[in-house]
Amino acid sequence: MSSETQKILTTDGIPLEESLRKAEKKNKIKAFLLVCPLLLFLIITYVFPIGDMLFRSVDDRMVTKMLPKTYKAMEQWDGKELPPEEVFKGFYLDYKKLVEEKTFGKLATQLNYEKNGFKSILKKLKRKMKKFEEGNYKEQIMSVHKRWANVEYWRALKRRAPSYSYSKYLKGIDMYENEDGQIVQVPEDRRVHKILWMRTLEVALFVTIFCFLMAYPIAHLLATLPMKYSNLLMICVLLPFWTSLLVRTASWMILLQQQGIVNDFFVWIGLVADDNRPEMMYNKTGTYVAMTQILLPFMVLPLYSVMKTISPSLMRAGKSLGGTPFIAFWKIYFPLTIPGIGAGCLLVFILAIGYYITPALVGGASGTLISNQIAFHMKSTLDWSFASAMGLMLLTGVLAIYWVYNKLVGVDNIKLG
Amino acid sequence: MALPKYTEPHYRIWHYFYLFVCSCVFFFLIAPLFVIFPLSFNAEEFLVFSDGMKRLDPDAFSLRWYHDMVYGTKNPWGLAAKNSFIIAIFATLGSVLLGTVAALGLSSRHMPYKGIIMATLISPMIVPLIISGVAIFFFMAKVGLAATHTGIVLAHIVLGTPFVVITVTATLSGFDHSVTRAAASLGSDPVNTFMKITLPLILPGVISGGLFAFVTSFDEVVVVLFLAGLDNTTIPIQMWTGLREQLSPTILAVATCLIVLSTLILVTAELLRRRSERIRGINR
Numbered sequence: 001m002s003s004e005t006q007k008i009l010t011t012d013g014i015p016l017e018e019s020l021r022k023a024e025k026k027n028k029i030k031a032f033l034l035v036c037p038l039l040l041f042l043i044i045t046y047v048f049p050i051g052d053m054l055f056r057s058v059d060d061r062m063v064t065k066m067l068p069k070t071y072k073a074m075e076q077w078d079g080k081e082l083p084p085e086e087v088f089k090g091f092y093l094d095y096k097k098l099v100e101e102k103t104f105g106k107l108a109t110q111l112n113y114e115k116n117g118f119k120s121i122l123k124k125l126k127r128k129m130k131k132f133e134e135g136n137y138k139e140q141i142m143s144v145h146k147r148w149a150n151v152e153y154w155r156a157l158k159r160r161a162p163s164y165s166y167s168k169y170l171k172g173i174d175m176y177e178n179e180d181g182q183i184v185q186v187p188e189d190r191r192v193h194k195i196l197w198m199r200t201l202e203v204a205l206f207v208t209i210f211c212f213l214m215a216y217p218i219a220h221l222l223a224t225l226p227m228k229y230s231n232l233l234m235i236c237v238l239l240p241f242w243t244s245l246l247v248r249t250a251s252w253m254i255l256l257q258q259q260g261i262v263n264d265f266f267v268w269i270g271l272v273a274d275d276n277r278p279e280m281m282y283n284k285t286g287t288y289v290a291m292t293q294i295l296l297p298f299m300v301l302p303l304y305s306v307m308k309t310i311s312p313s314l315m316r317a318g319k320s321l322g323g324t325p326f327i328a329f330w331k332i333y334f335p336l337t338i339p340g341i342g343a344g345c346l347l348v349f350i351l352a353i354g355y356y357i358t359p360a361l362v363g364g365a366s367g368t369l370i371s372n373q374i375a376f377h378m379k380s381t382l383d384w385s386f387a388s389a390m391g392l393m394l395l396t397g398v399l400a401i402y403w404v405y406n407k408l409v410g411v412d413n414i415k416l417g
Numbered sequence: 418m419a420l421p422k423y424t425e426p427h428y429r430i431w432h433y434f435y436l437f438v439c440s441c442v443f444f445f446l447i448a449p450l451f452v453i454f455p456l457s458f459n460a461e462e463f464l465v466f467s468d469g470m471k472r473l474d475p476d477a478f479s480l481r482w483y484h485d486m487v488y489g490t491k492n493p494w495g496l497a498a499k500n501s502f503i504i505a506i507f508a509t510l511g512s513v514l515l516g517t518v519a520a521l522g523l524s525s526r527h528m529p530y531k532g533i534i535m536a537t538l539i540s541p542m543i544v545p546l547i548i549s550g551v552a553i554f555f556f557m558a559k560v561g562l563a564a565t566h567t568g569i570v571l572a573h574i575v576l577g578t579p580f581v582v583i584t585v586t587a588t589l590s591g592f593d594h595s596v597t598r599a600a601a602s603l604g605s606d607p608v609n610t611f612m613k614i615t616l617p618l619i620l621p622g623v624i625s626g627g628l629f630a631f632v633t634s635f636d637e638v639v640v641v642l643f644l645a646g647l648d649n650t651t652i653p654i655q656m657w658t659g660l661r662e663q664l665s666p667t668i669l670a671v672a673t674c675l676i677v678l679s680t681l682i683l684v685t686a687e688l689l690r691r692r693s694e695r696i697r698g699i700n701r
Contacts, residue, residue, distance in 0.1 A: 027527035034522025035534060038515040038578060046541060046549070046575050049556035053548075056555065214442045221439045235683070236447045242679040242686070243450060244636045246656045247672040251449040253664060254456065259465045261452060296446055325428060354545020356639055361660050371547040378551060378643070391548045402543050406532070411539045414583055 050395070057168055057388035063110050063160040066103070067094040071161045083154050088138040091157075092129070099126055113383060115156035121145045168389035173197070193373070193390075200370040203287060203359075204352035208299075210292040211348050212341065215299035219340075222300070223307035241297035249361050252290040256281040256362065282364025290358045295351055299344040302409075306340030343409040350401050354394060370394055450676055457482055457669035464664055482670040494655060494671060501651040504566060505634040508573035512630035515574065516581025517623050521615075523582065524589035535582075542579035546639040549576065554643035564646030572640050577630030584629065588622025588693055621693030625686045632682060 008016040064071060069090035077083045098104040104126060111118035121144070128144045142149040159167075159177065170176050170183060174191040178184050185191065218237070222230045240248060255262050263277045272278060280286055310333065318328030356371035363372070370390065377387035405411070420432055460479040461467050469477025486494050522528055523535060541549060553572045554563065562568030596618075600610040616623075638653035645654055652671065659668045 024527065027525065028529050031522040031525035031528040034525075035519045035528070035538075036522075038519035038538060038582075039534065041515060042538065042541070042575060042578070045553065045556060045571055047537070049552035050544075050548070052555055052559075053552050214445070217435060218439050218442045221436075233443065235687075236443050238683055238687070239680065240446055240450065242632060242683045244653065244656075244672075244675045244679065246636070246638060246653055246660065247453065247675050247679075248449065250656070250660055250664070250668060250672055251453050253660065254452055254464050254669075255449055257464070261466075293445060293449060296442075350543055354547060356545070356547045357657070361657075371545060374547050374551065375642075378554075384555075387551060391551050394545060395548050398543065398545060398548075402536070402540070405543075406536050411535050414539070414542075 053388040054392055057385050057392055058164045058166060059385065060160065060165040060167075061163045063107065064163050066098060066107050067091065067157075069094050070157070074158055074161060077158070079155055079158055080151075082138075082149065082151050085136070085138045087154070088141050092132070092137045092141065095122075095125065096129065099129070109382075111157065111160070113386075114160055115153060117147060118153065118156070121147045121153075168386045169393065171386060172390045172393055196368070196370050196373055199284075200353060203284070203291070203367075203369060204349050204355075206288060207291045207295060207352045208345050208349045210288070211296050211299040212345055214292070215296055215303055215344065216337075216341075219300050219303035219307055222304050223310070224312065237297050237300050240293070241301075245294065245357055248294055249290055249358050252286070252293070252358075252362060253281060256286055256289065281362050282367070284363070284367045286362035286364070287359050287367035287369075290362050291352060291355060294358060295348045298347050298351060302343040302347065303337065303340040306337055306343075310336050339409070343405070343413070346401060346405040346409070347414070350398055350405070353401075354398060453669050453672050453676065457666060457673045459666055459669075462666065464666065464669070482666040485667045486670045486674075489667060493650065494652070494667075497650050497652045497655045500566070500649055501635055501653070504569050504573060504649075504651065505631050507566075507570045508577055508634040509627050509631040511570065511574035512577030512581050513623060513627045516578040516626060516630070517585050517619075519578070520582050520585035520589060521611075524586050524592070538582050539579045541575050546576075546637075550640040550643045553640055557644055563644055564649060566649060569641055569644050569649060569651075572644060573630075573634040573637060576637060576640065577633045580629035580633060581623070581626035584622045584626035585619060588619045592618065618696060621689040621696065625689045625693070628682050628686050628689075632679070 010016055010019045012019075067090075070087060071090075073086040073090040074083065077087055095104065095107075098107055104122065108119045108122045111122065125141065125144050125148070132140050147153055167177060172193055174186045174194045175183055176186060218233075222233055222237070225233070254260055257263070258277045258279065258281075260280075262280065263272070266272045267274050267277065280289070314332050314336075315325075315328050318332045319325060323331065354371055355369060356375060359367055359369045360372050360375070363369070371394070374387050374390050374394070377383045377390070420429060424432070455470065456464060456466070458478045458480065459467065459470065460477050460481065467477050519538060523531060523538075528534070549572075553575065557563045557565075557568040557572070562571065592615075596614055597610050600614045601607075605613070636653055638651075638657050641649070641651055641654055642657065645651065652675070656668055656671065659665060
């Protein structure tokens with residue numbers, strides 16, 4: 001009775017195998033259809049906008065579109081010496097059109113990002129341009145300001161010619177493409193972004209370590225105490241978790257201010273003099289303290305859920321076999337909690353690296369992180385493409401850790417209380 | 418956790434040290450919330466404990482900041498509260514609806530590409546809010562929904578669904594699928610089965626996911642900072658502005674109200690979690 005000769009048939013006469021496969025397929029489609037609405041919603045309102053951000057961060061068509069004649073003429077120019085008359089003429093015609101359309105301000109802003117000092121000479125050119133005579137634009141433009149006779153500015157203009165550029169990403173790591181097309185670092189005293197990246201990593205790392213050191217003992221206590229006590233203590237972990245982030249930050253602002261309770265306490269125990277109270281807010285200390293407290297529950301919960309599953313008899317067995325409590329802990333208990341440690345640390349690190357509100361409120365100038373810089377460029381300088389580029393660099397880092405988290409822990413194992 | 422009688426002295430000391438460390442950490446976690454209560458009843462304008470308060474002098478306490486919160490004109494807390502509740506309620510409804518349906522699909526063992534889809538659905542929770550804020554702001558500006566309630570509600574649905582998906586899939590993981598098969602074999606159609614059998618069983622998970630979504634929306638400030646116009650101001654926005662400019666005791670009055678609210682939500686969520694575990698027969 002081989003399978004070739006006798007296939008099992010359903011009552012409809014279809015082979016069972018095929019019928020099962022059909023049912024399986026139907027179920028698959030059914031399950032997928034259920035997920036579809038949310039997936040589509042997220043793709044439209046979330047995934048697509050992030051893709052749009054990527055496009056925005058490399059999109060440099062604005063300047064290209066504003067100066068079509070200039071760039072046409074520049075194709076012939078090798079960039080070594082001052083460009084020929086045609087380039088000046090093209091630039092004059094393009095700029096005149098922008099002045100008439102009243103959009104020259106945008107060009108000035110854009111070119112000023114590329115090289116400082118463009119804004120003022122463009123304004124001056126706009127004023128003087130009305131009296132320009134036809135022909136010999138090179139001389140006339142150069143006579144407006146000496147910077148117009150500086151080849152550096154024309155090279156800067158040429159660098160903005162391509163429609164797409166990765167210059168914002170270079171700027172995000174304090175690099176730029178110099179006149180010869182080489183990628184070099186900006187001068188030492190202007191490397192602001194590198195400091196911010198390093199500080200963000202440092203803060204995230206230390207906050208993760210502090211959270212781990214504080215969460216491990218209390219998670220252990222919660223997991224080993226009898227139910228009725230641990231439920232009560234669990235509230236202490238969950239209440240901050242459910243409380244508004246701004247409320248928690250506000251309470252730290254009150255505690256850490258110079259006349260605040262923490263300083264009062266330090267004076268009272270004689271650690272510091274009353275007239276020499278340390279500044280604990282608006283610097284890195286404030287960021288560390290507040291972020292550690294705020295992110296602590298995210299470390300406690302995964303540790304607790306792992307420790308809960310470890311049978312206490314294992315420790316007893318270790319001790320009965322001759323290990324001291326420390327050895328029993330180190331050789332038996334601790335290795336078993338490693339999945340929880342991994343989950344908690346990765347989660348806290350991911351959350352800390354993108355923190356915005358708390359550093360903005362208690363961080364001051366020396367405690368701000370990369371997120372604050374992104375917000376600054378979104379709100380103040382309005383350099384949205386740079387903000388997008390920085391955001392995507394941060395996102396890449398976060399997604400990499402998220403990927404590791406997903407491999408090690410699995411997203412469906414995230415614990416929420 | 419009493420120590421056995423035969424414990425050696427140095428382990429005894431170590432044990433008490435451990436308990437001491439634990440209590441310090443618990444203190445660190447919970448104490449900051451409690452400075453806000455007394456200071457919100459301060460009669461003076463300063464954010465420090467006045468001498469009168471330290472002596473528990475009744476004159477040093479007053480409700481003037483609560484009065485200011487309700488009737489004050491400087492910060493429109495009333496409008497902010499109204500907006501916050503409207504936005505949070507609609508965002509919660511949207512998140513719960515989309516999230517629960519998606520969780521039902523994800524919990525099916527037939528679901529294709531489960532890992533990648535789950536990771537995508539959870540990602541709004543993981544991606545830094547500032548990035549979500551920037552991206553959603555560009556999108557809403559493009560479709561003309563910036564500075565509207567609709568835009569903020571949609572953004573908050575994005576941020577709230579991961580919590581619903583997580584809690585509902587967690588509830589469904591202990592779900593006994595034979596009850597739905599039993600219902601089907603007794604002649605019930607799928608919708609009826611869902612309404613009469615599945616939903617009541619997973620309801621605690623759905624509600625606690627909804628509470629998470631509500632709190633997420635109610636607390637959310639980063640995305641709203643980008644999206645909100647003057648008419649869409651919310652409580653977090655008002656607090657953010659207040660904390661940046663000048664920390665006034667009125668903010669502490671608002672903060673106290675928020676702590677009371679979050680305590681209520683926490684208690685509800687805890688009760689639901691226990692009920693859910695009891696229904697699903699998980700004994701701990």
